[in-house]
Amino acid sequence: MNDDAKSSEAVLIERIARRDEAAFEKIFEALSGPVMGFLSRMAGRGAADDLLQEVFIRVWKSASTYSGGDPRAWVFTVARNVFYDHLRKKKRNRMTSLSEEQEEMLHSRADDNPGADALEDERARMVRLALDRLPDDQREVIVMKEFSSMKFHEIAAATGAPMATVKSRMRYGLVKMREYLKEYSQ
Amino acid sequence: MSCDNFKNDLLAYHYDELPPERRAEVEKHLAQCEDCRREMDELVETLGDIRKLPSQEVNRMAYQNALTEIRVSERTRAPLGIVRYLAAAAGIALLAGAFLVFSMFSDVKVAEGDAYVKTRGYQVTIFNDDLAMVKDSREIFNLRKGENILEVDGIPAEIMADTVHFKDLDDPAGSKVLEQNYEFDLASAWKILDKYKYSGDDSRKITVKLKDGSSQTGFLMYGNARDLSLGLKVQDGSVKHFEGGEVESVRMDSVPENLRAKPTLVWNLDAAEPGNHQAEIGYLTGGLDWSADYRITFTGDNTLDLSGWVTVRNYSGVTFPDAKLKLMAGDVNRVRDYPDLDKLVEAESQGDAEKRENDGGFVEKSFAEYHLYTLGRTTSLKDRQVKQIEFASRSDVQWKKVYKYDYQVNPGGVTAFCVFKNEKENNLGLPLPKGKIRFFAEDTFGDHEYAGGASIDHTPRDEELKLRMGVPFDITAKKELVDRKVISKDEQELTIRLTIVNHKDEEDIVVNAYERWSRGIKVKFLKEPPEMKKENSTAVVFPVEVKAGEKTVVEYTINVRR
Numbered sequence: 001m002n003d004d005a006k007s008s009e010a011v012l013i014e015r016i017a018r019r020d021e022a023a024f025e026k027i028f029e030a031l032s033g034p035v036m037g038f039l040s041r042m043a044g045r046g047a048a049d050d051l052l053q054e055v056f057i058r059v060w061k062s063a064s065t066y067s068g069g070d071p072r073a074w075v076f077t078v079a080r081n082v083f084y085d086h087l088r089k090k091k092r093n094r095m096t097s098l099s100e101e102q103e104e105m106l107h108s109r110a111d112d113n114p115g116a117d118a119l120e121d122e123r124a125r126m127v128r129l130a131l132d133r134l135p136d137d138q139r140e141v142i143v144m145k146e147f148s149s150m151k152f153h154e155i156a157a158a159t160g161a162p163m164a165t166v167k168s169r170m171r172y173g174l175v176k177m178r179e180y181l182k183e184y185s186q
Numbered sequence: 187m188s189c190d191n192f193k194n195d196l197l198a199y200h201y202d203e204l205p206p207e208r209r210a211e212v213e214k215h216l217a218q219c220e221d222c223r224r225e226m227d228e229l230v231e232t233l234g235d236i237r238k239l240p241s242q243e244v245n246r247m248a249y250q251n252a253l254t255e256i257r258v259s260e261r262t263r264a265p266l267g268i269v270r271y272l273a274a275a276a277g278i279a280l281l282a283g284a285f286l287v288f289s290m291f292s293d294v295k296v297a298e299g300d301a302y303v304k305t306r307g308y309q310v311t312i313f314n315d316d317l318a319m320v321k322d323s324r325e326i327f328n329l330r331k332g333e334n335i336l337e338v339d340g341i342p343a344e345i346m347a348d349t350v351h352f353k354d355l356d357d358p359a360g361s362k363v364l365e366q367n368y369e370f371d372l373a374s375a376w377k378i379l380d381k382y383k384y385s386g387d388d389s390r391k392i393t394v395k396l397k398d399g400s401s402q403t404g405f406l407m408y409g410n411a412r413d414l415s416l417g418l419k420v421q422d423g424s425v426k427h428f429e430g431g432e433v434e435s436v437r438m439d440s441v442p443e444n445l446r447a448k449p450t451l452v453w454n455l456d457a458a459e460p461g462n463h464q465a466e467i468g469y470l471t472g473g474l475d476w477s478a479d480y481r482i483t484f485t486g487d488n489t490l491d492l493s494g495w496v497t498v499r500n501y502s503g504v505t506f507p508d509a510k511l512k513l514m515a516g517d518v519n520r521v522r523d524y525p526d527l528d529k530l531v532e533a534e535s536q537g538d539a540e541k542r543e544n545d546g547g548f549v550e551k552s553f554a555e556y557h558l559y560t561l562g563r564t565t566s567l568k569d570r571q572v573k574q575i576e577f578a579s580r581s582d583v584q585w586k587k588v589y590k591y592d593y594q595v596n597p598g599g600v601t602a603f604c605v606f607k608n609e610k611e612n613n614l615g616l617p618l619p620k621g622k623i624r625f626f627a628e629d630t631f632g633d634h635e636y637a638g639g640a641s642i643d644h645t646p647r648d649e650e651l652k653l654r655m656g657v658p659f660d661i662t663a664k665k666e667l668v669d670r671k672v673i674s675k676d677e678q679e680l681t682i683r684l685t686i687v688n689h690k691d692e693e694d695i696v697v698n699a700y701e702r703w704s705r706g707i708k709v710k711f712l713k714e715p716p717e718m719k720k721e722n723s724t725a726v727v728f729p730v731e732v733k734a735g736e737k738t739v740v741e742y743t744i745n746v747r748r
Contacts, residue, residue, distance in 0.1 A: 024256075025249065032244045040242035049245050053252040060256050127235045145201070146236050152203055167194050174197075174232045181235070 009071035016063035028056055031072065035079050037147030041131070042083050042140060051086055055079045073157030076144065080158060087136075130180035138173030141166055189215075189222050196226050200233075254316075301334040301455070302327055306464070308509040310474065310567060311558075312498065318474035320506070322467040326354075331460045333364065338451040341368075342502035344472035350451065353466045360458025361465075367452040382406045382438055384419060393437040394418055394428060402426060449503070473502030474567075476513050478577075478621030480642070482604070482653075485628060490585050490606070494578035494618065496559070498567065506567040515557040515619040515644050557617055557644065580613045588652070591663050591686065591699040591730070600663055600686065600697050602655045609648050618645040623653060660689040661697070661732075668741070676748040679712065684740045688732040697730045699740070706748075713743040 009030060015023035035055055040048040058078050066074055131139060140159065144150045156163040192215045198204050199212045216223055306323040313319070326336065347368035354361035382390050384405035394416070395401040402418055407425050409416040416433070419425050457463070476498045483491045496513060500506070559577070567573065585606035592601070604625075608614045623640045640653040669681035688695055702725040703709050711718070715728040732738045 021253070024253070028249050028252070032248065036242055036244045041239075045242050048242060049248055052244065052248045053255070056249070056252040057255055060252075123235070124238060124240075127239060131236065131239075142236065146233065147241060152198060152201070164194060167197055170197055171194060171229065174229050177236075178228055178232050181232070 010066075010068065013059070013063050013066045013071055013074065016060055017066065024056075024060060027059065027075070031075050032056070034072075034148035034150070035075065037149075038076070038079055038140075038143055039083060041143040041147050042136075043086055047086060051082050055082045058082060070154055070157045072150065073154045076148070076150070076154070076158035077160075080140070126181055126184040127177075129184065130177045133180055134173050134176060137161075138169045138176070141170045142173050142177075145170060189219060192216075192219070192222055193225060196222065196229060200226070200230060301329045301336055303336055303338055303465075305340055308506040309512070310506050310509045311512040311514060312474050312476045313514045316472050316475050317470060318472075318502075319468065319470055322469075324465050324467060326455075326463045326465050329361075329455070329457045329460055329463055331457060334453075334455045334457060336453045336455050338453065338467065339448045340504055341449045341451055341469075342471040342473050342504045343449045344502060345449065345451075346470045346472075347451075349468075349470040351468045352453070352455075353468075354457075355464040355466060357457070357459045357463060361463065362456050363453050364456050365454040369450045369452055380409070383409070390438075392418070395434045395437065396428070396432050397434045398432075402428075471502060473500070475499050478515075478619040479574075480578075480618070480621055480623040481626060482623055483626045483628065485582075488584055488586065490583050490604070491581045492578065492583055492614070493576065493580070494621070495574045495576050496619070498573045498575070500567045500569060500571050500573070503569055505569045508564040509567055511561040511565050511567070513559045513561075513619070515559065515617075557619070557646075559619070578616060578618075583613050587655070589658075589661065589695055589697040591684070591697050592702070593665050593700075596657055596663075597665065598663060599657045599659075600661045602658050604653045604655050605650060607648070607650050608645055615647050617647055618642060618651075620644045625653075625655065661695065662687045662689070663697075669743075673745075678746050679743060680746060681713075681741060681743045684715075684730070684742075685737055686730050686732050687737040688734055690734050692734050694731070694733045697732065698727050699730050700725055700727050701742075701744075703746070708747040710745040710747075711742060712745055713741070715740045715742045718742075 009027065012023040012027045012030075016027065032052060036048060036052055039051045039055070043051055055075070055078055058081070059075060062078065131142065134142070137159075141155055144155045144158070145152075150158070152163055152166050156166045159166065161169070192212055195204060195208065195212050199209060199216075202209075204212065216226065303324045303326050306325055308323070309321040311319045311321075320342075322340075324338070345368070347366070350366060350368075352361075352363050382392055384390070384407055388405075390405065391403055392406050393401055393403045402420055404418040404420040404426075407417040407419050415428060415430050416436075417425050417427050451467075476496055478494060478496050480492060480494045485491055498511070498513075561575065565573070565575070583606055585604050588603045588605050589600045590603060606612060606614075608616070608618060620643050621641065623642060624636065625638050625640070626636055638656045640655070642651060642653065645651055664685045666683045666685075667680060668683045669679075671679040673679060682701075684699060686697055686699075699715070700721065704724065711726075715730075718726050718728040721727045728740070730738050730740055
């Protein structure tokens with residue numbers, strides 16, 4: 001991500017604030033991949049499509065509140081808000097409406113089945129389980145880094161945490177994952 | 187320097203995100219410290235595992251869906267709101283004079299003796315997918331023999347102009363539309379200003395009022411929508427530049443021609459018979475949709491009440507007063523490509539269409555895969571209105587609870603379903619359009635508490651409904667792999683144990699358990715669970731009975747080949 005691309009993303013967000021649909025399409029093209037990387041790992045594949053839409057609808061609606069700064073980090077702040085809102089809603093509805101969860105299970109856990117699908121790549125399954133078991137603050141840093149290709153300073157801006165904290169969250173997350181993977185392999 | 191100073195920078199070093207000096211320091215430390223080297227290797231190894239996980243592609247529909255939702259939400263603002271927004275963004279206040287001109291345009295301009303049209307009534311058929319067909323009855327006055335220019339307004343902005351058809355009911359053969367123009371260049375602050383750009387017409391002066399209280403009159407030489415600045419040629423011939431922030435408002439004397447406050451069809455109508463004629467205009471348009479919502483209240487272990495509403499949304503920009511309302515349900519996915527939408531709707535009058543009434547004022551008719559609901563009375567669909575009409579209210583519907591275990595849906599629990607028949611004997615027996623269902627349960631005080639939601643597809647009469655109620659916390663399930671024999675790289679024998687625990691105090695339950703596998707994998711049951719039935723080519727189902735407060739264990743063995 002060079003500075004030129006950054007400043008053009010900033011201009012796009014400013015244009016969106018003025019209801020420019022062409023700018024909206026460009027920002028979607030530029031950032032939907034990284035945002036999808038974040039959402040699909042954090043919320044599961046089933047929910048990610050809907051959340052992606054929600055993120056960009058909110059980008060449109062709240063573009064006027066963008067006041068400069070790292071444009072990518074700003075979009076990821078929106079994405080995090082959408083994800084954590086989704087999580088809260090999911091927890092609240094856990095006992096009543098599980099259709100979203102069901103949807104997620106169908107997609108993200110379809111190959112967890114210990115029965116007939118046991119020929120699946122076990123290692124990949126264990127890695128996914130280990131990643132999902134991490135606390136959200138560690139998991140989101142790893143996901144933003146690896147599935148959204150963000151720099152540490154961008155993650156710091158998006159999460160509002162100091163850069164040293166972001167780095168140590170990622171390090172502790174990876175160390176913990178390694179322990180979980182050992183445990184699963186035994 | 188201790189390792190702690192470096193460990194937090196190992197990842198930044200790996201990603202090459204350190205300033206050169208710090209990078210050199212970390213490199214030097216790594217060369218000397220075995221502990222840090224080992225941690226670095228381990229971190230990178232775990233990252234390698236993570237990078238093997240598949241990534242999810244962006245569905246291109248996501249962009250389209252987001253855009254549609256945005257447009258719908260923008261549309262629910264008044265068009266005036268957009269003008270205001272632009273005006274505010276530009277620091278321009280369109281003054282009262284300009285709006286007066288707008289309202290003048292919203293009436294059809296008729297010189298004495300010219301032909302003109304008046305609306306007599308509407309019939310609105312709303313399909314799915316943001317599409318509606320409007321039949322608009324009009325009376326044409328003062329039609330003269332030969333060519334007539336007619337302006338028809340009260341037309342939605344999203345009209346599909348190529349679908350407009352005209353029928354003169356009094357003289358179908360003699361009256362013909364020779365030419366139709368759809369004029370939709372609606373007035374907005376920027377468009378009006380743009381039309382005022384100086385092009386040699388000395389009558390088009392504008393007056394710019396500045397925030398400091400002064401004002402300037404002259405010709406608009408340029409204007410920039412981005413930085414909201416403009417240039418004005420003033421009386422002495424010089425051009426004055428104003429920054430966007432300086433301008434308080436812009437005044438102009440009239441709305442330029444060719445801009446309309448409402449979308450308008452302009453026809454060149456050739457008539458054989460002069461006088462007043464009854465006519466019908468039909469067209470397809472966006473901006474209208476409908477959905478169905480249901481409420482189920484559980485009144486007992488085996489009885490429920492069901493009520494249903496349709497919600498009609500009109501954001502077409504036009505009010506349809508006293509309209510005959512029809513709602514089309516079913517799989518009309520490709521309705522936009524349907525060549526004879528007219529015939530589709532007219533089919534309702536054919537003898538073979540099945541007609542059923544229900545108690546909510548809607549009459550339902552089915553033909554092909556479509557279901558048409560006609561409201562028995564007229565109703566007004568106001569612009570930017572969400573209208574709800576009840577179409578069903580039934581009590582004492584018999585239902586039963588059915589449990590299902592499917593590892594892929596929920597590995598640790600079972601799912602409960604509410605099952606009932608949509609038949610007359612069960613106080614139902616009416617077609618239920620696709621929609622959302624909300625469950626309510628009566629608590630001990632007789633109040634209704636929200637207990638979750640589900641959705642149904644279009645359900646014809648006499649079919650069974652199976653609605654997902656949720657996951658009961660007092661039934662748990664566990665599926666384990668208890669033995670695995672590897673026969674070859676592509677063949678294994680697996681013994682699976684399923685344990686279902688019923689923590690309920692009184693209710694004995696039967697859970698339908700599913701075992702599924704992927705396509706392309708061959709599965710043979712070496713030891714079957716009791717009463718197993720084949721569900722389809724990649725799934726079997728078997729019942730598991732569990733008494734209240736007890737658990738049931740089922741073991742089965744399968745041979746799996748790739």
